Amino acid sequence: MSAFHIRRPRLIDVAQRAGVSSATASLVLNNRVTGNVRIPPETQQRVLAAAEELGYVADPVAQSLARGRNGLLGVFTFEAIFPVTHRDFYYPFLVGIERAAEMLGFDLLLFTSTSVGDGRRRIYRDGRNRLRLADGAILLGVEESKTEVQALVQEGYPFVFVGRRELEGCEISYVAADYAAATAELIERMVNVGHLRIAYVGAEQFTESLLDRRRGYRDGLAASGCAVDDSLLCLCTGQRMVAPQLQTLLDQGVTAVVTESGPIAYSLLQACNELMLDIPGDLSVGLMGDPFGDMENVGHLSGFSIPREEMGAQAVHLLTRLLDTKTPATSQQASLPCKPVAGSTIAPPRTRP
Amino acid sequence: MSAFHIRRPRLIDVAQRAGVSSATASLVLNNRVTGNVRIPPETQQRVLAAAEELGYVADPVAQSLARGRNGLLGVFTFEAIFPVTHRDFYYPFLVGIERAAEMLGFDLLLFTSTSVGDGRRRIYRDGRNRLRLADGAILLGVEESKTEVQALVQEGYPFVFVGRRELEGCEISYVAADYAAATAELIERMVNVGHLRIAYVGAEQFTESLLDRRRGYRDGLAASGCAVDDSLLCLCTGQRMVAPQLQTLLDQGVTAVVTESGPIAYSLLQACNELMLDIPGDLSVGLMGDPFGDMENVGHLSGFSIPREEMGAQAVHLLTRLLDTKTPATSQQASLPCKPVAGSTIAPPRTRP
DNA sequence: AACACGTGATAATACGCTTTATCAATTGAT
DNA sequence: ATCAATTGATAAAGCGTATTATCACGTGTT
Numbered sequence: 001m002s003a004f005h006i007r008r009p010r011l012i013d014v015a016q017r018a019g020v021s022s023a024t025a026s027l028v029l030n031n032r033v034t035g036n037v038r039i040p041p042e043t044q045q046r047v048l049a050a051a052e053e054l055g056y057v058a059d060p061v062a063q064s065l066a067r068g069r070n071g072l073l074g075v076f077t078f079e080a081i082f083p084v085t086h087r088d089f090y091y092p093f094l095v096g097i098e099r100a101a102e103m104l105g106f107d108l109l110l111f112t113s114t115s116v117g118d119g120r121r122r123i124y125r126d127g128r129n130r131l132r133l134a135d136g137a138i139l140l141g142v143e144e145s146k147t148e149v150q151a152l153v154q155e156g157y158p159f160v161f162v163g164r165r166e167l168e169g170c171e172i173s174y175v176a177a178d179y180a181a182a183t184a185e186l187i188e189r190m191v192n193v194g195h196l197r198i199a200y201v202g203a204e205q206f207t208e209s210l211l212d213r214r215r216g217y218r219d220g221l222a223a224s225g226c227a228v229d230d231s232l233l234c235l236c237t238g239q240r241m242v243a244p245q246l247q248t249l250l251d252q253g254v255t256a257v258v259t260e261s262g263p264i265a266y267s268l269l270q271a272c273n274e275l276m277l278d279i280p281g282d283l284s285v286g287l288m289g290d291p292f293g294d295m296e297n298v299g300h301l302s303g304f305s306i307p308r309e310e311m312g313a314q315a316v317h318l319l320t321r322l323l324d325t326k327t328p329a330t331s332q333q334a335s336l337p338c339k340p341v342a343g344s345t346i347a348p349p350r351t352r353p
Numbered sequence: 354m355s356a357f358h359i360r361r362p363r364l365i366d367v368a369q370r371a372g373v374s375s376a377t378a379s380l381v382l383n384n385r386v387t388g389n390v391r392i393p394p395e396t397q398q399r400v401l402a403a404a405e406e407l408g409y410v411a412d413p414v415a416q417s418l419a420r421g422r423n424g425l426l427g428v429f430t431f432e433a434i435f436p437v438t439h440r441d442f443y444y445p446f447l448v449g450i451e452r453a454a455e456m457l458g459f460d461l462l463l464f465t466s467t468s469v470g471d472g473r474r475r476i477y478r479d480g481r482n483r484l485r486l487a488d489g490a491i492l493l494g495v496e497e498s499k500t501e502v503q504a505l506v507q508e509g510y511p512f513v514f515v516g517r518r519e520l521e522g523c524e525i526s527y528v529a530a531d532y533a534a535a536t537a538e539l540i541e542r543m544v545n546v547g548h549l550r551i552a553y554v555g556a557e558q559f560t561e562s563l564l565d566r567r568r569g570y571r572d573g574l575a576a577s578g579c580a581v582d583d584s585l586l587c588l589c590t591g592q593r594m595v596a597p598q599l600q601t602l603l604d605q606g607v608t609a610v611v612t613e614s615g616p617i618a619y620s621l622l623q624a625c626n627e628l629m630l631d632i633p634g635d636l637s638v639g640l641m642g643d644p645f646g647d648m649e650n651v652g653h654l655s656g657f658s659i660p661r662e663e664m665g666a667q668a669v670h671l672l673t674r675l676l677d678t679k680t681p682a683t684s685q686q687a688s689l690p691c692k693p694v695a696g697s698t699i700a701p702p703r704t705r706p
Numbered sequence: 707a708a709c710a711c712g713t714g715a716t717a718a719t720a721c722g723c724t725t726t727a728t729c730a731a732t733t734g735a736t
Numbered sequence: 737a738t739c740a741a742t743t744g745a746t747a748a749a750g751c752g753t754a755t756t757a758t759c760a761c762g763t764g765t766t
Contacts (some may be wrong), residue, residue, distance in 0.1 A: 011723060027726060036726080038744055047523065056506065060486040061417040062722035065751045070414060071466065072486075080451060091444075098433060100554065101465045108463040112454045113424065133413040133425075133460070155361060155408070301738050363752060374716050379754060389756080390716055418721045614739035710765080717758080724750085730742070 009054040018043075025051075029058065029134045050277040073106045073319060074134030074159075077143030078121055080112075085105040093140055093162055096312025104320055109134045123148045131157060136161060136319045138312075142207070162311055162334075164208040173322060173331040175315040179209055179288065180216035182304040182338035186258060186286045187220025189302075189340075194348045195256040195284060199232040199249045201241050201268060202260035213260060213288050239263040250275075255349035256284035258303075264292045265301060280347035287343075302343030307336045364408040370403035371396075378404075382411070422431075426459045426672060427487030427512075431474055431494025433465075444514055446493055449665025462487045476501045484510060489672045491515060491665075495560070513672045515664055517561040517686075526675060526684040528668040532562055532641065533569035535657040535691035539639045540573025541609060541695070542655070547701045548609040548637060552585040552602045554621060555613035556592050566613060566641050575699055592616040596624040603628075608702035609637035610655075614642045618654060633700035655696030660689045 014313070015025035024039060026032075028047040033039050050056075064070030075097060077090065083232065101108050111121070111130055120143070123131055131137045136158035141151070146167065152159060153170045164176035190198050200217045202210060221228045232254060236245060241264060249257070259265040265287045269279070277283050287303035316335055321331070359627035368378035379385075381400040386392050403409075417423030428450060430443065431554060454461050467474045467483055473496070478485055482505070484490045492502070498518065505512060506523050517529035543551050553570045555563060567586065574581045583605060589598060594617060602610070612618040618640045622632070630636050642654035667687055675685070 021727080022723080023746055023748090024744090027745090030724080032725080038742090040744070043744080055504075057482040057485055057508075059418075059722055060483070061414060061423060062751090063724080064414040065412075065418050065753090066722075066724040068724095068751070070486075072462070076407045080455065098463070098465050102433065105466045109425070110451070110461040110463060113450050113458045113460045129410045130413070132410060134424075151408075155410070165426070181561070365752080375753080376716055376718090376755080380715095383754080385755080391712090394713070396714080412752055414755080415721090419752075419754040472708090487717090582734075607766095619747095708766090712765085713760105713762080714764105715759090715761105717756105718754090720754085726747105726749090728747080729745090730743105731745105732741100732742075734739105736738085736740100 009056045011056070011058065014047065014054055014056045015052065016029050018046040019280045020047060029056075068329075069135045069323070070133040071100055071106055072109045073316065074109045074111060074122065074137030076121070076131060076137050076139050076141075076159075077112045078139075078144045080121070090140065091143075091309030093312040096314075097138060097316055098310035100254045100311075100316035104316065106316070106320070107312075109137075111137075123152065129155060129157065131159070136160070136323050137321060154280045158319065160315045160322065162315050164205045164212065164335075166208055171331045172352045173318060173333060175311050175318055175336065176209070176212075177306045177311060177338050178335045179212035179338070180219060182340070183213045183216025183258065183288050184220030184223060185340060186288065186303060187217060187226075188224050188257075190256045190284060190346060191221075191226055192225035193284075193346060195231070196226060196349075197232065197253045198226070198256045198258065199234060199252075199254045200258055200260075201231075201264055202235050203239050203264065204235045204237055210260060217258065231321040232328065236264070240267040240269055240298040242267070243274045246271040246275060252282075254283075256286070256346070258288055260287070262287070262290055267290070270312075281350060284347055284349070285345040287341075300341075300343045300345070301343060302346040304338040304340050306338055310336055362578040364409070364411070365409055367400065367403045367409045368399050370407065371399040373400060379567065382409075401645070402669045422488045422676075424459055425462045425487040426444060426454055427462045427464060427490030427492075428494050429474070429476065429484060429490050431492075431497045431676045433474070440497075443493065444571050445661035446665040449662035449667075450491060450669055451665075453472050453664075453666040453669035457669065459669070459673070460488075464490075473498075476505065476535060482508060482510065484512070489513075489676050491668050491672060511653075511672065511675045513668045513675065514557045515668050517565065517688075519561055522569055524684045524686075526686060527673060528671055528687045528689065529562070529565075530661075530664060530665050531575045531688045531690050532565035533572060535693070536569025536611065537565045537573030537576060538693060539641065539657060540570060540579075540656075543609045543611075543637060543639065543699060544574075544577035546637075546699060549579060549702075550582070550585065550606045551579070551609045551611065552587060552605075552607040553611055553613075554594050554617055555586075555588050556617065557590055563613060569613065589617070593620040594624055595620070596627045599624040599628060603636075607636075609639070609699070611639040611641055613641055615640065615642065618644070633698045636703070636705060637700055640694075655698045655699040657691040657693050660690055663689055 012022050013024055015022040018025060020043065025047050027037055028039060029051060033044065039276040043284070047075045060070060084335060097108065113130065123129060137160050140162040149172070151168060153167065153172060159173070161174035162170060164174050165172055200214065200219065202214065217233065218228050232252065233248065234245065234249065241259060246268065257268065260266055265285065268285065272279055272283060279285055285301060289303065290305055291301065314336065318332055318334060364378055365375045368375040371378060373396065378400050380390055381392060381397045381405060413423065450461065464483055467476065467478050471544055476482060492512050493515040495593050502518070502525070503520060506520065506525060514525060514527035516527060518525055518527050540551060551574065553567065555567070570586065585602065585605065587598065589601065592614060599621065610621065612621055618638065622639065625632055625636060632638055638654060640654040642656065643658055644654065667689065671687060701706065
């Protein structure tokens, strides 16, 4: 154990030891000995042996610079990934992302350096796009900044969003869940057992994925031959539906409800308790997604499940395809089906009209 | 929207637009205008304006090469990080790692490209150390390969292990939980309520962290003035203790048991069921760690909690300190206290001797 | 007029590797 | 003996930025 800090060997060291030029060494070590380039096996062996003896390891940074790519896929979340509040949200995506990255031989770069203190994260710091460190990036997050995404597009940086995202004037790549179809299917399930007046309870937000659910709601009703009554589409504040709101719906003849999120479903169940309603006897309930975090005690809600893991994996695949393409202009979208969850909260309405 | 792929601006473009050399542009953009270097404010403004107008973003890869470091901290796990089986194990570490990295302004590089198919991961692929991509790395994993770690040390690559690791001939840096102290304390708690014969149930493994617990077991007994009877230290196969084994212990007068892991505790509880034993009436049970995965239904086990999040965070801090040091030879260790968990599975033994 | 000195900036080199066009030497064909 | 084709390998030019020693120039001093 020497007290000196021994420089790690460079390509040129390997080359010298093998008695060849650095070009030759590079070609051999990278298996680029094809076509116009010819190095006899014997020389190749010398190079490989030299590399082995010196314990040579190519500097990935230098390789990146020279090659123009570095085998890194960025993962950017607009909120911290790991804190427990987001745990059940991001986790399944990450499982899929990791699996696909592993399969394709990419490493993942998690951007954690760009916090701005309020829990949000920024892509641009000091006007610099930190994402450039990676060949391309997967973006995920609920509260993304459209401005920053716009800037990314302008830069021509390759990225794929997890979740549908629309941006005026430009098409961006994403892997989404087909909420519209899944919601329509859920509605049809309700209609099939006899429901005619089905309410929609959502949040006062207008993200793409919520708009998709609302479209699916209307489409499902229409497809089933039900009247679409927009007064049954109820957006409540703070992800909470309160008993009076529910009562209003019931007064309008509602016998079934679809809910936009776990928290909303949870508050709905509480409201049902307050109103002494039996589920699904007095009211059928559907959840347009998965139970969330601590809300798992809502029981076996009927509805559908978001293919989060698959979405993550597909995003990685899509991104690498994007990277292989010479023209980064071509954006692509993928839409994955949700899995219906039978559950136990849908039943025929008590009073058949 | 042009159909052409517009090259992103480089430093030289900014320089030309501002009518200066690339050196000047670099100096201005990096706030290196001190001492020997003098650029009048007016010129600086021109450079900044040019950068702004072009939307210039420095290429981090080129910066890394030039500077010799790149602000990346590697995270290497010897098994896949995210799969559900490891979920509750790695997750808290990652929370801490992310938090610390965010605080210190580092990005995290997750090495997912080095799978060898059997679920294990290797640091070296084709003899190359992929970790070099990052300035330093956090290593975590249950089944690490001593050979690879040894090679890392030889290379002089800076890393910090999460969990104590000993390697013959060289000292390595780690952040560990003080299992010995926590286990001793747990034993003392049991002795304090009257237990004299306390068994230890563990796995047939000999990792550092398990050895620490076993040392703590003996130390705790000795400190409490109890006899240390090694026939009560029982290592069972497959992380499962079966009823007959438990019966044997009981026959030896055991009134309390400490268990090494969630799965073992779980199997112990099953064995208790089979033997119609009441906990903690007939037998007190302690868990030397946290419930694991699906095992959370074991109830409120008494024992202690591993400061996983804190360990992750401290590992990051330690690593950055290592990176700041000029001589990478100095390895450092940290030991964090575990938090006692009162629980409800320790009670005085039924028959006081 | 000769000199020292501060000012404003840059040329040049390094970082470690990839890649392509090129070339000398050898072999084979006529 | 001459020319063409093949073989074996390399020189050189990037990739985009950071850094430092150096330099030309003007200004004030003696």
